[in-house]
Amino acid sequence: MNLKTIWIETDGKRRRVELPEDTQGAIECLVDGVALSADVHTAAAGEISLIVAGRQWHCLLDGDAIVINGRRYGFAVDDPRSLRGRAGAAGGATGPRSIKAPMPGRVVRVLVNEGDEVAEHQGVVIIEAMKMQNELKSPRAGRIARVAVAVDATVDSGEVLVVVE
Amino acid sequence: MTEAMPIKKVLIANRGEIAVRVMRSCREMGLRTVAVYSDVDRGALHVSYADEAYRLGPGPATESYLRGDLILDFARRSGADAIHPGYGFLSENAAFVEACEAAGVIFIGPPASSMRALGSKTKARQAADAAQMPRVPGSVTGLANIDEALRVAREIGYPVMLKAAAGGGGKGMRAVATEAELPTAYTAAGSEAERSFGSGEVYLEKLIERPRHIEVQVMADMHGRCLYLGERECSVQRRHQKVIEEAPSAVVGEVLRRRMGEAAVRLALSASYVNAGTVEFLVDSQENFYFLEMNTRLQVEHPVTELITGLDLVQMQLRVAMGEPLGLCQEDVQLRGHAIECRIYAEDPENNFMPSPGRITRLERPSGPGVREDSGIYEGWTVPLDYDPMLSKLVCYGATRAAAIDRMLRALDEYVVGGIRTNIALFRRILLDEDFRAARLDTGYLERLLLVPSIEEEDRVPEDVVALAAALLASTGRRDEVRNGMGRTDLPESRWAATGRREGLRA
Known part of the structure; x- marks a missing residue:
């Protein structure tokens, strides 16, 4: 039998899951090398009923998590090919660091200018969403290399607001 | 023979779940409904539920849902006889009520005069004194300066609480433990009140230690009759915002209920109050109750009262506004069973309650016995970032408090909102907490619970x-x-x- 391997990061652990090509109905798979019999029924996109040893689990995909019995379990698919690039990209205490919007919102205040020296944890931008204001802080001490937003701008989650170097 | 109903069409000057809630009662009574909306709410549920809909303006509330002039214009154009304000926005704005009165449109709520008499916290405290209601010791007028603040605080004794006269939602509020802290707190509370409410007036109250927040629902008709419809316990709060409400309160017996209810009715009648209102009290561990404030509108948490009384408060509001006398007397109001409400918010409790607007990619709603969901959302809708993060209210009913809690836990397990983060997991934690289950509550309960790291639940999936x-x-x-x-x-x-x-x- 031909199995495909998927690496899943969940709860701080990397798990090796090996699945057959066809994942509908009764399947035989391996989780960290241990054989597991399961029955899979796909109800809709991102929604399955999974039966393992008589126990039934209703599982929903929601972005970076699956929801089972109302509980969220965050996970990530690990692509081994991209592992090499990561160590550098994650950044240390020295490289330039971006401060990104943690949520969609509106910029109500920009507390720094390009060229300013900032301390670690110093507030740089205030974003408002749903009547709540949140002050975003610099992850490290340094100089403001770039201010990418202006007051009243609408930003998306993950958008770069300020770069510290 | 019934006379012709003076209201045939209602404009709902609100959005989200409460707009839908009001329209549901209108439909049941055969009334036509008119929605208003901002640009970001064109696709909102309350618009698609209405018979007619009119655009107000851009997203910010000041350019849309707070535009009383535009709303009255649309009431005239659509031929709506009445306006239901919901809660928030224009619901406690006496000037808007006067504008409705001047335009000959029925405002579904109290008259402007009652609203003015009870709406400001300092005025309401004077009215409470006149109605011989126990209230928290402190000033009944705004403080003129820091010297007066120091004098009043010395009289009533520390710890004290500074509060904004026009306040709400915890803004402009400061607890002060010692005299040394008062000057700074006085300035801070005043400027915060000025920024939030356009009035820097603050007053002082004695701080009641570990109080419960218990409120009484009242309903008054235009013919001088006012009823109390039981109480709601709203002690589970975070940053002075209610998170869970229930009815009845586990600590209110028949005698206390009658005493609080009659005090609330006295206050309402003293201000010639009409329509639905809520009188809030702090209750200490010795069952002393102190008047806090009156909310001159329908409350977010009204469904728990509806479930234990069997009454439809919105329908009662509409009938009162039509001039009908209340169709029941105090003895007819019987409380049965227990109801709990969870306010489902688009915020992430695992990440400092960060707001989480965005597209709802998946929605599985709870249902089944004893479950009511008052919702303003649907799958595929984008929750706008311009308003309050409340998505829906999940309300469960049971024969006893314990049964209602277990039912709520079951309903929460069924509830899946995908694409955005919600506070659903927080409720599971509270409802499983021993102190909550034993009803050992006060307004500081939740903040204390949140200081303790969450323990992993036992029934984790392998x-x-x-x-x-x-x-x-x-x-x-x-x-x-x-x-x-x-x-x-x-x-x-x-x-x-x-x-x-x-x-x-x-x-």
């Missing part, structure tokens, strides 16, 4: 099942979502990236 389910959904999800044109083709990013994304946030 790790290999989680990994297998994740692998199955990840390997099929991508293909299916592309095929179904759902747009979300990205797989979850790795923890590395997610951590990096959050790093800018750490305090």
